[in-house]
Amino acid sequence: MIQYFSIILMLIGIFGLLIDRNILKLIVSLNVFEIGLNLFIVSIGFVNNGIAPILTANNSSSNLNFVDPLPQALVLTSIVIGLGITSLGLAFARKIYKEYNTFDLNEMGGNN
Amino acid sequence: MNLQILLIAIPLLLAFLSLLLKKQSNNLLLVAGVMNVAFLTIIQKGTTVIGGFQPPFGITLVVDNYSFMALVVLNILFLTTILMSRNSIEEYGSVLLVAMAGLNGMILTGDIFNLFVFLEITSITAYILASKNNNYKNAFHYLVIGTLGSGLFLFGIALLYGMFGTLNMHDLSIRIADVDSAVIVLPTFMIFIGLAVESKLMPFSSWVKGVLGNADDIVAPLIAGSYAATSLFVFGRLFSQVLVIDSSLKILLLTITVVTLVLGEFAAFSKSKIKEILLFSSIGQAGLVATLFVSGLVLPAVLQLINNVFSKVVLFTITGKIAKDTDTDEIAELRGIFADHKIIGVSFTIASLSLLGLPLFFGFYSKINVMFGLFSLNIYLIPALILFSTIIEGAYFIRMLLNLWNTGEEGEKSKLEYKTDKIVSFSKYKKIGVLVISIVIVLMGIFPSLLLDNLYGDKTLLNENNPEYIFEIKGGM
Numbered sequence: 001m002i003q004y005f006s007i008i009l010m011l012i013g014i015f016g017l018l019i020d021r022n023i024l025k026l027i028v029s030l031n032v033f034e035i036g037l038n039l040f041i042v043s044i045g046f047v048n049n050g051i052a053p054i055l056t057a058n059n060s061s062s063n064l065n066f067v068d069p070l071p072q073a074l075v076l077t078s079i080v081i082g083l084g085i086t087s088l089g090l091a092f093a094r095k096i097y098k099e100y101n102t103f104d105l106n107e108m109g110g111n112n
Numbered sequence: 113m114n115l116q117i118l119l120i121a122i123p124l125l126l127a128f129l130s131l132l133l134k135k136q137s138n139n140l141l142l143v144a145g146v147m148n149v150a151f152l153t154i155i156q157k158g159t160t161v162i163g164g165f166q167p168p169f170g171i172t173l174v175v176d177n178y179s180f181m182a183l184v185v186l187n188i189l190f191l192t193t194i195l196m197s198r199n200s201i202e203e204y205g206s207v208l209l210v211a212m213a214g215l216n217g218m219i220l221t222g223d224i225f226n227l228f229v230f231l232e233i234t235s236i237t238a239y240i241l242a243s244k245n246n247n248y249k250n251a252f253h254y255l256v257i258g259t260l261g262s263g264l265f266l267f268g269i270a271l272l273y274g275m276f277g278t279l280n281m282h283d284l285s286i287r288i289a290d291v292d293s294a295v296i297v298l299p300t301f302m303i304f305i306g307l308a309v310e311s312k313l314m315p316f317s318s319w320v321k322g323v324l325g326n327a328d329d330i331v332a333p334l335i336a337g338s339y340a341a342t343s344l345f346v347f348g349r350l351f352s353q354v355l356v357i358d359s360s361l362k363i364l365l366l367t368i369t370v371v372t373l374v375l376g377e378f379a380a381f382s383k384s385k386i387k388e389i390l391l392f393s394s395i396g397q398a399g400l401v402a403t404l405f406v407s408g409l410v411l412p413a414v415l416q417l418i419n420n421v422f423s424k425v426v427l428f429t430i431t432g433k434i435a436k437d438t439d440t441d442e443i444a445e446l447r448g449i450f451a452d453h454k455i456i457g458v459s460f461t462i463a464s465l466s467l468l469g470l471p472l473f474f475g476f477y478s479k480i481n482v483m484f485g486l487f488s489l490n491i492y493l494i495p496a497l498i499l500f501s502t503i504i505e506g507a508y509f510i511r512m513l514l515n516l517w518n519t520g521e522e523g524e525k526s527k528l529e530y531k532t533d534k535i536v537s538f539s540k541y542k543k544i545g546v547l548v549i550s551i552v553i554v555l556m557g558i559f560p561s562l563l564l565d566n567l568y569g570d571k572t573l574l575n576e577n578n579p580e581y582i583f584e585i586k587g588g589m
Contacts, residue, residue: 010267017260023252030259037263037270044274071273074225078266081232085259088239092255095248108249 002043009036021105023096027089034082038075045071115151116160116173119183119216122147127209137205138198144209145191148216152184159222167222168280174222178353178410182219182345185418189338189425190215196429196545197330200436204244204330211237211334215342224354225279227346228266235262235310238339241331242323250322257319258309265306271299285354293358300355304365307350310343312398314372324391329432329542332387336394337425344398344417348405357406365406370497372399377501381508386431386441386516389508393467394424396501400482403494409485415478419466422553423475426463426546430456433542438534443512448519448531456538457517459546464509466553469502474553477560 013033020026045068051059053069093103100108123144130137157180160173175183190212194201201208214234221227235258243251273279275295276287288296309316324332351357357365376396380389397420404413434449435441450457466473469480479502486495519531 010263014260017256026256030256033260033263037267040267041270044270070279071270074270074273077225077229081229084236085232085255088236089252089255089259092239092243092248092252095243095246096252099246099248 002046003040006036006039006043009033009039012036023093023103023105027086027093030089031082031086034078038078038082041071041075041078045069115155116175116220117162119148119151119155119187119220120173120213123209123213123216127206127213130206130209134203137203137209138201141194141201141205141208141212142198144212145187145194148187148212149191152180152187155180155183168278168283170223171226172222172280173220174281175220178345178349178414179219181414182342183216185341185421186215186219186338186345189341189421190334192545192549193330193333193337193425193429196542197328197333197432198541199539200328200330200432202244204241207237207240208334211241211338215338218342218346222281223279224269224272224281224284224350228262228269231262231265231306231310231346234339234342235259238335241334242327244331245326245328247323247326250319250326254319254323257316261306261309261316263306264302268299268302268306271302272296275299281349281354288354288356293356294360296355297358297361300357300361301364303350303355307343307347308368308402310339311347311402312340312395313368313402314375314395314399315368317372317395317398320391320395321388324394324428325385325387327387327428327432328436329429332428332432333425336391336428337421340394340398340424341417341421344401344405345414347402348410348413348417351405352408352410362406366403366494369399369403369406370494372396373403374399374497374501377504381504383508384443386443386446386512387428387435388441389512390424390427390431393505393508394420396505397424397467400498400501404482404485407486407489407491407494409482409489412478412481412485415481419475419478419553422549423463423467426459426549427467429542430460430538430546433538434534434536437536440534443515446532446534447515448517449534449536450517451519451531453536453538455543455547459550460516461513462550462553463546464513466557468506468509471557472554473557474560476557 010033013029013031013036016029016032017026020029047065047067050065050067053066096108097103102108126140126144130140133140155175157175157177159167159175161167162171162173164170194208211234214230214237217230218227218234221230239251239255239258242254269279272284276284278284278287305316309319312320324335327335373396376392376394376399380392380396383389383392397416401413401417401420404410404416431441434446438446440446450460462473466475469475469478482498483495486498
């Protein structure tokens with residue numbers, strides 16, 4: 001179920017990228033897309049009635065029904081990369097605003 | 113001792129160091145470039161396990177025939193580019209160091225998620241380089257498309273992990289071989305889109321015009337040379353050695369790549385600015401190389417790739433400098449520019465003719481390999497389209513060369529007085545650099561086995577039936 005939800009979230013992000021012409025909204029759309037993607041990756045490791053993959057005094061056997069920890073580690077990396085991209089995008093947005101005095105791609109005109 | 117890790121670690125270390133020693137960053141960049149090339153002479157083939165987790169659980173770095181070839185091409189390209197355009201690096205030394213680490217990492221890694229991480233590191237440096245000279249709007253365009261592409265690439269990786277439970281490329285290739293290839297159509301296509309953005313394949317290459325069309329003599333050769341070479345080498349690794357392309361998907365992918373080739377050459381033909389001609393020619397060549405990889409012809413694809421990137425580095429370095437000094441790259445305004453710069457002109461001509469695939473140059477050898485390879489697979493439509501696009505390519509390259517060498521208007525007798533009054537001054541690094549590369553192109557055209565023999569020590573690679581030819585990725589297992 002959560003997998004369908006996250007794919008819908010990704011599609012909303014792509015939809016936003018396609019129809020929006022405002023630079024800040026484009027960055028937000030990219031973020032929505034990335035969140036959907038990250039949720040999808042986490043959902044891959046899901047196990048029904050699974051428990052957190054940590055060995056404790058109560059859960060000392062490795063034969064228990066753990067969820068897959070690897071996707072969670074992957075998502076952590078992916079979130080950090082997303083943060084880097086977002087901040088770079090915002091830095092570009094600021095420079096573009098300085099040059100054109102607008103965030104709207106339609107109002108900038110010029111070649112491309 | 114295995115030195116693979118140093119190819120990534122030293123540029124990365126010097127990148128952090130260069131933030132502290134701002135003034136020395138360009139020298140540190142040169143040091144890293146020279147050291148990486150030096151390491152290649154002593155590097156051993158094999159795998160390195162990172163972090164102590166045994167494969168297939170941990171990350172491995174892999175040096176086999178394929179990735180060694182890619183490393184040689186990448187590091188030599190990178191070093192010559194920064195040597196030739198030293199004065200244009202400005203404050204971008206640290207960025208280039210990170211780029212060097214990321215590009216080497218993309219080629220070396222044997223783990224598909226690690227590949228995504230290096231791909232992102234490399235793309236972030238590419239966005240920053242694209243924004244050089246206040247080109248922020250086009251850089252933002254590149255950032256949005258690039259992020260979407262690598263997001264879909266990660267989606268494909270996640271699907272593969274969900275299906276096969278492994279991220280090690282070697283392990284993955286074994287498991288994929290066991291199942292029906294129709295199962296992995298969706299992840300394969302997602303990974304294709306992700307790499308197509310970086311490799312400049314057609315529907316995903318709308319960023320190229322804005323970025324390369326405004327790039328100077330360091331950004332353009334890097335993005336059209338080192339970055340393009342790396343992403344195509346990775347493309348080849350994944351699509352010819354890890355993933356199995358389903359026959360129905362293969363038709364779709366081949367359509368995309370062949371259309372890229374033909375449309376790219378047509379677009380280049382219709383342009384009047386040198387940079388735009390070259391960038392659309394790059395798109396076309398990327399389509400050609402991707403076509404060969406998707407068809408499974410690894411050796412011809414690698415040869416064609418090497419020919420393309422080395423020629424493009426020469427062409428873009430010269431064009432970038434001309435555009436920087438004269439503020440224009442319209443051919444009509446630059447008539448006869450080479451009359452004053454004979455060495456530069458000769459190198460430019462050699463590089464373009466090699467790109468065309470004329471005899472005497474390396475391009476001839478690579479193109480004849482392409483043709484033989486495709487005919488041996490009983491494919492006839494694609495070679496016809498390749499030859500057709502070569503005719504278009506020939507038309508615009510010869511037209512460009514004629515205009516850049518000859519002074520005066522078309523149809524009139526050429527006289528030196530008609531020469532363009534634009535002034536360009538090429539540094540001696542540039543002159544020596546482009547001359548050396550073009551001499552190498554001619555030498556490899558006359559003695560094609562020179563390159564392969566020196567890389568592998570024997571001629572067996574030229575024989576496709578030899579098991580050496582099938583590049584292997586050992587996951588260290």
